[in-house]
Amino acid sequence: MKRKETKKKEAVPPSGKKPFPFAYKVIGAGLVIASAVFFVVNNFLKKETPEEEYMFKKEGELLFLDSLNNKKIKIDIEIADNDYDRQLGLMFRKHMEENQGMLFIFPAEEMQSFWMRNTDISLDMIFVNAGQKIVTIQRDT
Helix, strand or coil, rough: CCCCCCCCCCCCCCCCCCCCCCCHHHHHHHHHHHHHHHHHHHHHHHHCCCCCCCCCCCCCEEEEECCCCCEEEEEEEECEEEEHHHHCCCCCCCCCCCEEEEEEEECCCCCCCCCCCCCCCCCCEEEEECCCEEEEEEECC
16 A cells, blocks of 8 residues: 655744744844944944054163173163053054163063054064063064
8 A cells, every 4th residue: 555645834834924944044143243243343443543643751761781881772761560551562653763662561570472463663672581681682573
């Protein structure tokens, strides 16, 4: 005896409209999430850019000596000794004079990494240990 094949009917909600397939729902949700992320990132970047350029503010002087204590160079410095100032660093600077710099002071002597976002000028970085000896120099970072 042969079985009669019956065609399965799709479930139709009472409204009479077919529901969206699952893939369309996932794509729709992805677009909504992507739009939200774009909106948040775009607004963050707008807020991050200041109206005017940050200007150098002299807070001290730093003197470099050779091994015989002869003066090699003196530079004017801004001091970054808290988390906010260290994170801001030299971002949004359009220029600095040759004899100007920023002194980053950290609570502990350890390896440090620097985020150079929105830093438009080339910098030389001089790393100094707790004994006030130059450990390394990174040119044109």
